[in-house]
Amino acid sequence: MSIELPTDQQLAEGLRQWLPQQRWFSAKDRGITQVSIATRVPLLSDEGFAGEHLLVNVEFDSGPAVRYQIPLGFRSHLSEPLLSWALPESTTGAVAAYDGLHDPDLIARYLTALDSHEQIEGLRFQTTPGVTIDVEEVGHVLGAEQSNTSLVFGESLLFKVFRQVETGINPDVELHRALGEVGCEYVADLRGWVETDIDGEPTTLAMAQDFIENAADGWSMALISVRDLFTEADLHAAELGSDFAGDAERLGAAVAHVHADLARSLGTEQRAPGENAIDGMRSRLDVAAQAIRELAEHRAAIAAVYDEAAQSGPDTVQRIHGDLHLGQVLRTPSNWLLIDFEGEPIKPVAERRKPDSPLRDVAGMLRSFDYAGQHLLGQGAPNVTAQRAFRAVEWVDRNASAFCEGYASVTGADPRDQSALLRAYELDKAVYEAGYEARHRPSWLPLPLGAIARLTGSQ
Numbered sequence: 001m002s003i004e005l006p007t008d009q010q011l012a013e014g015l016r017q018w019l020p021q022q023r024w025f026s027a028k029d030r031g032i033t034q035v036s037i038a039t040r041v042p043l044l045s046d047e048g049f050a051g052e053h054l055l056v057n058v059e060f061d062s063g064p065a066v067r068y069q070i071p072l073g074f075r076s077h078l079s080e081p082l083l084s085w086a087l088p089e090s091t092t093g094a095v096a097a098y099d100g101l102h103d104p105d106l107i108a109r110y111l112t113a114l115d116s117h118e119q120i121e122g123l124r125f126q127t128t129p130g131v132t133i134d135v136e137e138v139g140h141v142l143g144a145e146q147s148n149t150s151l152v153f154g155e156s157l158l159f160k161v162f163r164q165v166e167t168g169i170n171p172d173v174e175l176h177r178a179l180g181e182v183g184c185e186y187v188a189d190l191r192g193w194v195e196t197d198i199d200g201e202p203t204t205l206a207m208a209q210d211f212i213e214n215a216a217d218g219w220s221m222a223l224i225s226v227r228d229l230f231t232e233a234d235l236h237a238a239e240l241g242s243d244f245a246g247d248a249e250r251l252g253a254a255v256a257h258v259h260a261d262l263a264r265s266l267g268t269e270q271r272a273p274g275e276n277a278i279d280g281m282r283s284r285l286d287v288a289a290q291a292i293r294e295l296a297e298h299r300a301a302i303a304a305v306y307d308e309a310a311q312s313g314p315d316t317v318q319r320i321h322g323d324l325h326l327g328q329v330l331r332t333p334s335n336w337l338l339i340d341f342e343g344e345p346i347k348p349v350a351e352r353r354k355p356d357s358p359l360r361d362v363a364g365m366l367r368s369f370d371y372a373g374q375h376l377l378g379q380g381a382p383n384v385t386a387q388r389a390f391r392a393v394e395w396v397d398r399n400a401s402a403f404c405e406g407y408a409s410v411t412g413a414d415p416r417d418q419s420a421l422l423r424a425y426e427l428d429k430a431v432y433e434a435g436y437e438a439r440h441r442p443s444w445l446p447l448p449l450g451a452i453a454r455l456t457g458s459q
């Protein structure tokens, strides 16, 4: 006997209360004025148990509405661990509703749908030609949720469910597909995706790719090296057992290979620097400086760097990663791999899909070396000495240089040769980071602000 599911109205009220507590809910600083259920697609139904796929529109007291993807499970009786993911009991009637991605029985349905390329109402499940899906593999949510929710099946397949759904093809799927077509060795292989039509446009909902078991992410590896450096502050970065420079160099080469493969697959264009790039930087600076008081002090100095960069020659643009940092790279025993090609989460998808300069990605990594070197020295950290601060700068310079040399070993040109443009991209990233930190981790705000002072020569 099937269970009686909550009405749209009950679910909308339950979600209104439940959404702000979810890690992936991006609008925590805005008040929800309305939640409406756009679609409800039945995924499975059994005795005392059902699953549905929901697209939900959320409106706020300020700013644009956001569309979220929320697979829900329904059970007549709920116990831990699913109980922790439940919507408020009072809102869903006799049946309990909960985040279905935490239910192994429900997520198994994704594998069977992928395996047989099913179309379930408007949801289309597709695989890369030649890929097979093992429907017996058991899945679970990977670690802590971030902007999206990633599931791992049998330690071999990663299934990422995009929580915020913007109309159109998600750049993560688009670029993995393009890189797969030219045999790129520096990304995990795309195995499949799920899409639907929104306003008549094919729109990505989820992607499946190879799960890289036992990979170490670049941020954790870099921090091990920096921690060792601070423990042995009389040693130079080059004398550490955990010296990161060899990895930084190989990482630079991997990023250059990905850029070359993206150019080969999707082409390049010439662009005058004043066109779009510097104008875009100027307007992002205007918006950020209005919101962040501490940034406003640096506005004139940053603008002067942008003016200088606008004088440089034409720039070659192409599709790039768009939000590259040490947390977006995984080291396998043989290679560095780049992950998460979604671009900066605050930009609209149409903007993230525009061709851009590869220098933006290089600048992202240089900023990340700076973060890794500086953040352990941050406010409140014990034992901050002038010696450690000096060593941190040395570590950042050493690894940034190694990264650029690795990049140049593939392209034949050192990104630092375009110094004015590169500095502008580093500043643009630091301005973005100031906005990100002010919103998500205010205690980290001094990091991008310190970098802005250094990059503009005011410190």
Ligand SMILES: Nc1ncnc2c1ncn2[C@@H]1O[C@H](COP(=O)(O)OP(=O)(O)O)[C@@H](O)[C@H]1O
Binding pocket: 142, 145, 146, 147, 148, 149, 150, 158, 160, 188, 209, 210, 211, 212, 213, 215, 217, 327, 328, 330, 339, 340, 342
């Ligand atoms: N192909 C993969 N193999 C193994 N781990 C992965 C893979 N892709 C991502 N991860 C891990 O999952 C985490 C989240 O992935 P990411 O694509 O950055 O998601 P989000 O869009 O939610 O930020 C990463 O920090 C990484 O550790």
Ligand SMILES: O=P(O)(O)O[C@H]1O[C@H](CO)[C@@H](O[C@H]2O[C@H](CO)[C@@H](O)[C@H](O)[C@H]2O)[C@H](O)[C@H]1O
Binding pocket: 146, 147, 219, 323, 325, 326, 327, 340, 343, 344, 345, 364, 367, 368, 369, 371, 372, 433, 436
């Ligand atoms: O990984 P996401 O796509 O969610 O990227 C966002 O969050 C990042 C933080 O997790 C943020 O990166 C900034 O902090 C990192 C250290 O935590 C550092 O390595 C990066 O260089 C720095 O930009 C990223 O900017 C943001 O888009």
